[in-house]
Amino acid sequence: MTEATAPGTASFTVYHCDSWVARLSADEDARIADAVRALMPVAGTPSRTVGGADLVTVPVPMPRALPFAEQARRAAASLKVALGGRPIAAPVVHAHVGLLGGLPALRNMRSDSRLFVTEHATFLDRMLAEPDGRAGYAEVLAACEAFFVVGDPLRAQLAEAFPEHADKLRSIANPIDFATPRAEPVKSLHRWLFVGGLIERKGVGWLLEAFAVCRRQEPALTLTLVGEGELRGRLGERAEELGVADAVTFAGALSPVEALGLMREHDVLVHPSRYETFGVVVVEAAAAGMPVIVTRCGGPEQTLAGIESDAGQLIEVEEDSTAIVAGYEQLRDRFPGGMDLDRARRVLADRFGYQAVARQHHDAWFSSPSADPS
Structure with a gap:
């Protein structure tokens, strides 16, 4: 977001509230908070980051399992x-993020400053389920x-939860980088x-079953799995049971640059998520010139x-591997003539590329004659 929107402003500073999560006693929590205030x-000190922006990383000591509103208050402090x-x-x-970023900003x-907020959290329902979280959000x-x-x-x-503020809600997508083309087109799946x-x-469990x-x-x-999570051990065991362990690579957590590099080296992104507010990785895959199988x-x-058919294959959310297998077979049977990855990439760049998203933000931020572009 910073790389997309910082250019064109006189100054741009990012304050990144970085949660330092640990199991802490009350005494340890207090002593660490004192140390942070002192240091x-x-x-x-700001450092220079993407888009010519300045970056200030703000450590936020955070005992485990705090309510969302308390996390926001600690970040604000x-x-x-x-x-x-x-x-x-x-x-x-x-x-x-409306509460965890919005409340510290507010x-x-x-x-006399103008406040704008972007929400993309998939855990919004959990924040609003907490009375203090809902109050802070309001x-x-x-x-x-x-x-x-x-x-x-x-x-x-959000319109259902806060109908009195529905007129403030606007749709602006996450920005995606379309600048780096694929070296060679996908030739197989x-x-x-x-x-x-x-x-x-x-x-991911159903994905592994479908792959087998x-x-x-x-x-x-x-199959290459990029990421970490609670299912890592179980997935490795299941790959052994299915007899596909030699064909499955657990790449672990990678930087965005490394993950995007793998997209330009693989043939198809399979993304069988049960819920996504946007699905950045799906658009990133299309930007990398690869087809997608996505729920x-x-x-x-x-x-x-x-552009569903041009970009790949959309499938239904099912609690088994059936839809994923069928989606792959349908995509394979019409590849490559039954899709247009170049067209999908062009359309998505017009919707979600850096210039398109930055233009929408700048139009909002600087629409008032009194708002200086900084």
């Missing part, structure tokens, strides 16, 4: 320390000038790739609207 004025008690020196403040901005919504959501599912959820958390919601079924028909198939899980059917 932050020295440690909080740590940000205040990093700012030396002074308000954020900008007429435009943009926060990411508590540390000038009274406070942010009341104060902001506009509230951006990355997809219709989130917009509908043998090298499967998954990028995401190894958790139940992502459907398809590999019995096509022994050349391989209709909320965000992807919106992001791929009108």
